[in-house]
Amino acid sequence: MSKGWVLPDDVLRDAPVYTPRPGELADLELLVSGAYAPLEGFLTRADLTSLSRRGRLADGTSWPVPVTLQVPAAVAEGLRPGDPEARVLVLTDGEGAPLAALDVQDVWPTRDGMAGLGGPVKRLGDGGHAPFQRLRRSPEEIRALLPPGRVLGVIADRPLHRPQLAHIAHTTRTLGAHLLVMIPVGEDATGGLAPEALVRTIFAARDRMPPATLVTVPMARRRDEISDALLRARVSAAYGVTHLLSAGETLSGAGLKVVVPRELAYDNRDGQWRWRDDIPPRNRRLALTPEEIDDHLDRGFPLPEWHTPPAVAKELTRARPPRRHRGVVVFLTGLSGSGKSTIASGLADALREAGDRTITLLDGDVVRRELSAGLTFSRADRDLNVRRIGWVAAEIARHRGLAICCPIAPYAQARANARQMAEAAGAGFVLVHVATPLEVCEQRDRKGLYARARAGLLTGMTGIDDPYEEPTDADLVLDTSKISIEEGVQRVLGLLTESGWVEPRLQPA
Numbered sequence: 408m409s410k411g412w413v414l415p416d417d418v419l420r421d422a423p424v425y426t427p428r429p430g431e432l433a434d435l436e437l438l439v440s441g442a443y444a445p446l447e448g449f450l451t452r453a454d455l456t457s458l459s460r461r462g463r464l465a466d467g468t469s470w471p472v473p474v475t476l477q478v479p480a481a482v483a484e485g486l487r488p489g490d491p492e493a494r495v496l497v498l499t500d501g502e503g504a505p506l507a508a509l510d511v512q513d514v515w516p517t518r519d520g521m522a523g524l525g526g527p528v529k530r531l532g533d534g535g536h537a538p539f540q541r542l543r544r545s546p547e548e549i550r551a552l553l554p555p556g557r558v559l560g561v562i563a564d565r566p567l568h569r570p571q572l573a574h575i576a577h578t579t580r581t582l583g584a585h586l587l588v589m590i591p592v593g594e595d596a597t598g599g600l601a602p603e604a605l606v607r608t609i610f611a612a613r614d615r616m617p618p619a620t621l622v623t624v625p626m627a628r629r630r631d632e633i634s635d636a637l638l639r640a641r642v643s644a645a646y647g648v649t650h651l652l653s654a655g656e657t658l659s660g661a662g663l664k665v666v667v668p669r670e671l672a673y674d675n676r677d678g679q680w681r682w683r684d685d686i687p688p689r690n691r692r693l694a695l696t697p698e699e700i701d702d703h704l705d706r707g708f709p710l711p712e713w714h715t716p717p718a719v720a721k722e723l724t725r726a727r728p729p730r731r732h733r734g735v736v737v738f739l740t741g742l743s744g745s746g747k748s749t750i751a752s753g754l755a756d757a758l759r760e761a762g763d764r765t766i767t768l769l770d771g772d773v774v775r776r777e778l779s780a781g782l783t784f785s786r787a788d789r790d791l792n793v794r795r796i797g798w799v800a801a802e803i804a805r806h807r808g809l810a811i812c813c814p815i816a817p818y819a820q821a822r823a824n825a826r827q828m829a830e831a832a833g834a835g836f837v838l839v840h841v842a843t844p845l846e847v848c849e850q851r852d853r854k855g856l857y858a859r860a861r862a863g864l865l866t867g868m869t870g871i872d873d874p875y876e877e878p879t880d881a882d883l884v885l886d887t888s889k890i891s892i893e894e895g896v897q898r899v900l901g902l903l904t905e906s907g908w909v910e911p912r913l914q915p916a
C-alpha cells in the first residue's frame with residue numbers, strides 16, 4: 408500500500424461524499440486509529456487476490472482477513488485512480504460528518520450494481536462523537552498508559568457476571584499482568600444491548616476486577632467467527648495486549664498468547680467459583696447461558712446474586728426491562744383485503760382500553776398518504792414504503808411504545824429489515840401473517856381493485872400479477888375466512904400476553 412499521500416484542499420472540497428455501511432464504518436475507524444496497523448486502508452483487488460493465495464497483502468505484509476469497502480456503482484463512476492483531481496472520496500458518518508478521505512487506487516465492479524474501492528484512508532475532522540467517546544482512545548494512547556510487562560486483554564462483548572469476573576481475576580493474578588478491558592461498540596446493539604448500556608454494565612463490575620484500563624473499540628462482528636477471532640487478536644495486539652483471555656472462539660496469530668479458560672461453576676458449599684470438575688455435582692451450579700439471562704430479564708425475574716453482582720444486575724435490568732415495559736412492533740402482513748387493517752384497529756382499541764402503553768397505528772392507507780405520498784407500487788417503492796414504516800415503528804418502540812403496522816409488505820427482505828430495526832432498538836417484533844386466501848380477499852374487494860386488475864385496468868396488483876412472498880417466520884398466522892374479527896383480535900392479544908409483551912388482565916366487563 409502506498410504511504411504518505413497529501414491531499415490538496417481544493418481536491419478535498421470538491422470530492423464526492425459517501426456514507427459507508429455500519430460494519431465498514433467500524434473498519435474505517437479502526438484503520439484511522441491505527442488499530443488495524445500495519446493496514447492503512449481498504450484492500451485493493453491485488454491485495455485480495457494475494458490474501459486468498461498466500462495470506463499476505465500484495466506488498467508481502469502479513470494480514471489475516473479482507474477489509475473492504477463497497478459503494479454503489481453510481482458513486483464509483485466518477486472516481487479515477489490515476490487522476491489526482493478525481494481519485495478522492497470523502498467518507499462520512501451516518502449523520503454526514505466527514506470522518507476520512509479515501510485515496511482511491513483501485514475500482515472494480517462487484518455484485519448487483521456495487522463497486523469495490525481500495526486505497527489508503529486519512530482521518531478528517533475530530534473523529535466524530537458517540538456516548539462514552541472519551542473511552543474511545545487510540546492504540547497509541549492506550550499503549551502509552553499501560554505499565555511495562557504483561558497485559559491481559561479481555562474483549563467484553565457481553566456484561567461480566569461472576570464466572571467471567573472470577574476468570575479475569577484468576578488469570579490476571581496468575582500472569583502477574585495488567586488488565587485491559589476492550590468493549591466492542593461497533594454495532595447498534597450487541598446481544599440486544601445498546602453499546603452505551605454494555606459500557607455501563609462493564610463499569611458496574613469494575614469494583615469486582617483487578618485494577619484495569621478500559622477502552623471502547625468500534626469493532627463490528629464479521630459473518631464468520633474465524634475472521635472475527637483473527638481480527639480481534641490483531642486489534643488486541645495493536646492495543647498492547649500480550650495475553651488475550653479467550654471467550655472460546657479466539658485464535659492466535661497476532662504475536663500474542665491466547666489463554667483459554669476452563670469452565671467455572673458455583674460451589675454452594677462455600678460460595679466460590681472454581682473449576683466445575685472440582686465440585687461434586689450436587690454442590691455445583693453452572694453459569695447461566697446468555698439465553699437464560701435474557702429470559703430472566705424479559706420475565707422481570709431478578710438475576711440471582713450468586714451469579715451476578717447486584718450493581719451489574721441493576722444496570723442490566725435498566726437496559727433490558729421486562730417485556731411488558733419495553734417497546735414492541737406488531738407487524739401484520741397479507742394481501743389487500745385480508746383483514747390487516749380491521750384486526751389492527753381492533754387490537755389498537757383493545758390495547759388503548761387496557762391503557763398500559765401508548766399505541767400508534769401505522770395503517771397502510773394512512774402511511775401512504777402521510778409518510779409515503781408519491782410512492783408507487785413498484786418493488787423499489789414498496790420496499791421504501793415498508794422501510795419507512797419499519798423505521799418509524801422501531802423509533803416508537805425504542806421509546807417503549809407499541810406500534811401496530813399493517814402494510815401488505817410483500818417482500819421477505821423488507822419485513823426482515825423491519826424486524827432487524829426493531830430488535831436493534833431493543834424492542835420486540837411480532838409478525839402476524841394474515842393469510843386469508845386470495846379468493847376471499849377478491850370476493851371482499853372493498854375498493855374494487857381486484858376487479859380492475861382482472862379487467863386489465865390495473866397492473867402490478869399484489870396476488871394477481873405482482874408477487875407476495877409468504878412469510879416463513881410468522882409468529883402467528885390468521886385466516887380471517889375461518890375466524891371472526893373478534894377472534895382474530897383476541898388471537899393477537901393472546902400471543903402478546905403469552906409472550907410477555909402485554910400485561911395479562913381480566914376481560915373488561
Ligand SMILES: Nc1ncnc2c1ncn2[C@@H]1O[C@H](COP(=O)(O)OS(=O)(=O)O)[C@@H](OP(=O)(O)O)[C@H]1O
Nearest residue numbers: 742743744771784789792814815816817867868869
Ligand atoms: N398495485 C397494487 N397492489 C396492492 N395494493 C394496491 C395497489 N394499488 C393500490 N393498492 C392499495 O394500496 C394498499 C397497499 O399499500 P401498502 O402500502 O400496504 O403496500 S406495500 O406494503 O407498499 O406493498 C392496498 O390497501 P389494503 O387493501 O389496505 O392492503 C390497496 O388498497
Ligand SMILES: Nc1ncnc2c1ncn2[C@@H]1O[C@H](COP(=O)(O)OP(=O)(O)O)[C@@H](O)[C@H]1O
Nearest residue numbers: 742743744745746747748749851887890891892
Ligand atoms: N374475520 C375477519 N377479519 C377481518 N376482516 C374481516 C373478517 N371478516 C370479514 N372481514 C372484512 O374484510 C375486510 C378486510 O379489509 P381490511 O381490513 O381493510 O383488509 P386489509 O387491510 O388487509 O386490506 C373488511 O371489510 C372486514 O370487515
